[in-house]
Amino acid sequence: MTRVGRWIGRHLILFIGLLVLLYLFAPIFVVMLMSFNAPTSKLTYTFDGFTWQNWLHPCRPSGLCEAVSVSLRIGLAATVIATALGTLMAFAMVRQRFRGRSATNLFIFLPMASPEIVLGSSLLALFVSSGFGGRLGFWTILIAHVMFCLSFVVVTVKARLTGMDSRLEQAAMDLYANEWQTFWRITFPLVFPGILAAALLSFSLSFDDFIITNLNAGTTVTFPMFVWGSAQRDIPPQINVVGTAMFLLALVFVLGGELARRRRRSTRAR
């Protein structure tokens, strides 16, 4: 009985887990399929026929590629700024003792705990009341994106720093490395995976954001806003091309990293 129970425990949970993963992937398969769709009518969103045309001419719907380019530029800029500022904050939170640490912790957690609609609307209230209501666009979106990415960066880098063995740094100091050398040769390489993860997270959050962006964008159109706009009228299949391409890029990036890690480990074992 217990052996049967154990077997079920071992495999049932894995099976349920895989089913849940399938649920996470169900819409992705639809996106991939629809990227090859040749729609016969603009009003229905069904698979009508197979074509390569969408992949050959991704920029055909007017405004799509401009929107993607706006999103990419905002995403990159927001990632760089948020990752830099957030990493500094994470170092202060983990490595330094100072008054008001737990208050700072709460302060950093709050933006993550606020609904996007509140974050977006309060920023809009600020921009409007300080006279920037007519100048909403690239810069106001960037400001908003850095704001909501920051907390996620701090939390991600902090997790990496907290799990780090500080005796390695002490050892470096014992071996006469000065603080600067210790930082760049020991601390930074060890924290780097955390910083990279934070940057990836920031970029995906920024590239994907709609609710906050929509409130603060003025007439600027980002990729999610383009999707939203076309969802009200007709959905060009090229949108699915962009979605699929982004997904495949992310997959290559992540799986490539995992493969490199495994190869490194196996050469080390040898």
Add this chain to the structure above:
Amino acid sequence: MSAIVPVSAAGKTERSGRRLTAYLLLLPGGLWLLLFFVVPIVTLLAASLYDPDGSIEAGFSMTWSWHNYVDALADYARPFGRSLWYALLTTAFCLLLGYPLAYAIAFKAGRWRNVMLALVIAPFFTSFLIRTLSWKLLLSDNGFVVDALKAVHILGSDGRLLATTAAVVTGLTYNFLPFMVLPLYASLEKIDHRLIEAGGDLFAGPFTTFRTVTLPLSMPGVVAGTLLTFIPAAGDYINAQLLGTPKQRMIGNDIQRLFAAGAYPTAAALSVTLMAAIVVLVLFYVRRAGTEELV
């Protein structure tokens, strides 16, 4: 919080120097959050008390109109309650689906652990709007999900999924599931395997071991995951808009619509109320769950 080891013996001057370093490191990011998170929230509070008869062109004047809140709540009580109810359902489903997945990744995936974890995050990179639109297709009246449910008589012959509460909650659950899985995984992964083995050694069945050892140890992950799911779900309006009808309208739909229409005082009052409701619920919940350390 642990492992704050001063690298060298700290004299008094050095300690105050280090404190200065801490503040310098915090300064740029802290300023950003102060200017673009705290100040806006204060502005929002102020805007919720403006004269509701103002307009964008004429400007708004501060009249301390507390009745904005009374009016907003009277007009929007239903979508408000609906938002909290949908968010609660979403959180429950996310926990139900997310726990087995996080458990499988932490304990059963073996060398595929990192790959499975990456697969949880990967859908993020396809814009969530596109994925929600795909749900529209998946749940559509002649789609295969509806056909399958009709075949096993869960759904009547004229039943439909799209434009129902089920569709909106399915979409919400789908969108916020990774926010549940990641913190759950993080806390499950930290559990010492020997504790679970010890449960077995002391003649506890797998279920008893789970109930008395694994589940209590994973509570920080459960608390973090439920918060990260409930809060964004309560403020979401995309799923209600794309997968529902006006009958499934959530408070986010109204806030967005009112802001777009320039009715700032009412919209701000609704935003502040949503925020306040969430803070109260979260404080109550965290107190009950007994976890003071949030992050």
